[in-house]
Amino acid sequence: MKMADTAVTAGNGQPVPRPGLRERKKQRTRDTLLRSALELFTEQGYEATTVDDIADAAEVSQRTFFRYFASKEEAAFFVSRLAESHFVDAVRRRPPGEAPLDALRQSLVESWDTIGEAIEQLVPLELHMRFYRVIESTPALLAAHLRRATELEERIARVIADREHLDVDADPRPRVVVAVFGAVIRVTERIWSAGDDVSLAALRQLNTAYLDQVEPALTGSWRTD
Amino acid sequence: MKMADTAVTAGNGQPVPRPGLRERKKQRTRDTLLRSALELFTEQGYEATTVDDIADAAEVSQRTFFRYFASKEEAAFFVSRLAESHFVDAVRRRPPGEAPLDALRQSLVESWDTIGEAIEQLVPLELHMRFYRVIESTPALLAAHLRRATELEERIARVIADREHLDVDADPRPRVVVAVFGAVIRVTERIWSAGDDVSLAALRQLNTAYLDQVEPALTGSWRTD
DNA sequence: TGTACATCAGTGAACGCGCGTTCACTGATGTAC
DNA sequence: TGTACATCAGTGAACGCGCGTTCACTGATGTAC
Numbered sequence: 001m002k003m004a005d006t007a008v009t010a011g012n013g014q015p016v017p018r019p020g021l022r023e024r025k026k027q028r029t030r031d032t033l034l035r036s037a038l039e040l041f042t043e044q045g046y047e048a049t050t051v052d053d054i055a056d057a058a059e060v061s062q063r064t065f066f067r068y069f070a071s072k073e074e075a076a077f078f079v080s081r082l083a084e085s086h087f088v089d090a091v092r093r094r095p096p097g098e099a100p101l102d103a104l105r106q107s108l109v110e111s112w113d114t115i116g117e118a119i120e121q122l123v124p125l126e127l128h129m130r131f132y133r134v135i136e137s138t139p140a141l142l143a144a145h146l147r148r149a150t151e152l153e154e155r156i157a158r159v160i161a162d163r164e165h166l167d168v169d170a171d172p173r174p175r176v177v178v179a180v181f182g183a184v185i186r187v188t189e190r191i192w193s194a195g196d197d198v199s200l201a202a203l204r205q206l207n208t209a210y211l212d213q214v215e216p217a218l219t220g221s222w223r224t225d
Numbered sequence: 226m227k228m229a230d231t232a233v234t235a236g237n238g239q240p241v242p243r244p245g246l247r248e249r250k251k252q253r254t255r256d257t258l259l260r261s262a263l264e265l266f267t268e269q270g271y272e273a274t275t276v277d278d279i280a281d282a283a284e285v286s287q288r289t290f291f292r293y294f295a296s297k298e299e300a301a302f303f304v305s306r307l308a309e310s311h312f313v314d315a316v317r318r319r320p321p322g323e324a325p326l327d328a329l330r331q332s333l334v335e336s337w338d339t340i341g342e343a344i345e346q347l348v349p350l351e352l353h354m355r356f357y358r359v360i361e362s363t364p365a366l367l368a369a370h371l372r373r374a375t376e377l378e379e380r381i382a383r384v385i386a387d388r389e390h391l392d393v394d395a396d397p398r399p400r401v402v403v404a405v406f407g408a409v410i411r412v413t414e415r416i417w418s419a420g421d422d423v424s425l426a427a428l429r430q431l432n433t434a435y436l437d438q439v440e441p442a443l444t445g446s447w448r449t450d
Numbered sequence: 451t452g453t454a455c456a457t458c459a460g461t462g463a464a465c466g467c468g469c470g471t472t473c474a475c476t477g478a479t480g481t482a483c
Numbered sequence: 484t485g486t487a488c489a490t491c492a493g494t495g496a497a498c499g500c501g502c503g504t505t506c507a508c509t510g511a512t513g514t515a516c
Contacts, residue, residue, distance in 0.1 A: 146375065
C-alpha cells in the first residue's frame, strides 16, 4: 500500500529497510545536513565552520544537528565511513588462495568501482573528493583521519588473519602487511591531495603506481641511475 | 665569572646556550610544568586534566603555562619532539653505502641508546614511558601523535632521498620505505602499549621482531603451518 | 471516513566547560656608571 | 659597593568562543478503533 519508494536507504548492502513518510523525512534532513556540512567545510574550511553554520545552512536548529551526528567530526567522516565498509567487504570476498598483499590490492581496485555510486546516493561524488583534500590540509581532520585509518587497519588485519587461519596476536604478519599497505595508501593520499588533479582516477593511478614500488623500495641498496 | 653551571640546556646537540640566573629559573619553571603535566596526564588522564590543573600543580598561573607551551598538546609532545630530533640526527649520520631500510633500522637502535639520557634531563624516563601509553589510549592524543609521525616521515624521506641523490617528488621509493618503516613502528607501539611490560627494552624488542617480519609478510602467499 | 491518542522529529533558549587570549600591572634579575 | 634604570618572567582577572548538553515544549506523522 505504501510501497512506492524512491529514496531507498543507501546502506552497505543490508536487508533494505522500511519506507515510511517519517523515515524518509529523516533521511532527507540528514542528507541535507551532510551536504551543507561538506559544502561549508570545503568553501570556508572545517575550523571556520561552526555547527551553527551547518544547521543554519540546512535550515534546522543546532539541536537537530546533534540528533543526527554525535559531533562535528562524525559528520565530516560520515562518507568515509561508508567507503571503509565497502573496502572491508571487498577484502572479505577475496578468494582464499590469493597472497595477502594481492588480496588487499585487488580489494582496493574493486571497491573503488562500487564506492562511487554508493557515495552519490548521499552527496555528489565531486563534493566528497574536494572535501577529501580538505581533510589532508586541516591538522585536526588529518589527525582524526589517521586515527580512524589505524582502527580500520586493525579490523582488516583480523580479516586477513582469519582467511589465513592465523591468530592475529601470535603472528605478526597480518598486522604488518596491512600496516604496510595502509602506509602506502596514505602516502598517495597526501601526494594526491597536494596535486592539481582532484579526480578519483588520479588517486587510483597513484595508488597502483606506489604499491608497485614497495618491493623495489625495500630491497637492498637502490641502484643509482 | 658566572660560568658555574649545573643544568646545561638539553638541546639537540647545538652550540650550548648561556647560563644566567634568570635563564635557569626559566628552565626550572618549564621543567616543573612539564613534569606536572605528564604526572597529571598519567594519573588522571589527558582529557580530565585541565591546563589550570597543571599550572596549579606547578604553582604558577595558567597564564604562565601558555608562556612556555603554545597549547596543552604541545606540552604533551614536548619529550617526543626531543626523541624525534635524535632519530633524525641518527639517520643523517648513517654511512651512505647502506641500504635505506637498514639505515633506518640502525638509526632506531642507535638513537634509543642516547635518547634515554636526553629525556632524563627533562623528566624521569619512567614517567615518559608511562605517558607514552597514555598517548595510545587517548583518542585525541593518538590522533595528534599519528599526524606528527606523518610529518616526521616526510622529513626523513627527504633525508633518505638526499643520501641517495634522488628527488623526493620524482622517485616514490624514499617516501615508500619511510612509510613502511614507520607503519611497522606504529604497529609495535600499539601492541607494546597494550601489553604489560612498559619497559623501553620491551618496545625495542618488539620493534626489531616486527621489522624482521616485513619481508615474510609481503612475499607471496604465506605457508600455512 | 473520522476521531482519539501515541510517537517522535524538531524547537529554542539557556547553560557548562575548557582552551587560549588580552590587559594593565608587579617585582625580581640584570646592567650601566 | 652603591645607585638608577631596563628588562622581562610571572600575575590575576576577565573575556571570547565553539562544542556539546539539558530542558520543557510543539506539531506533524502514524496507529487503533
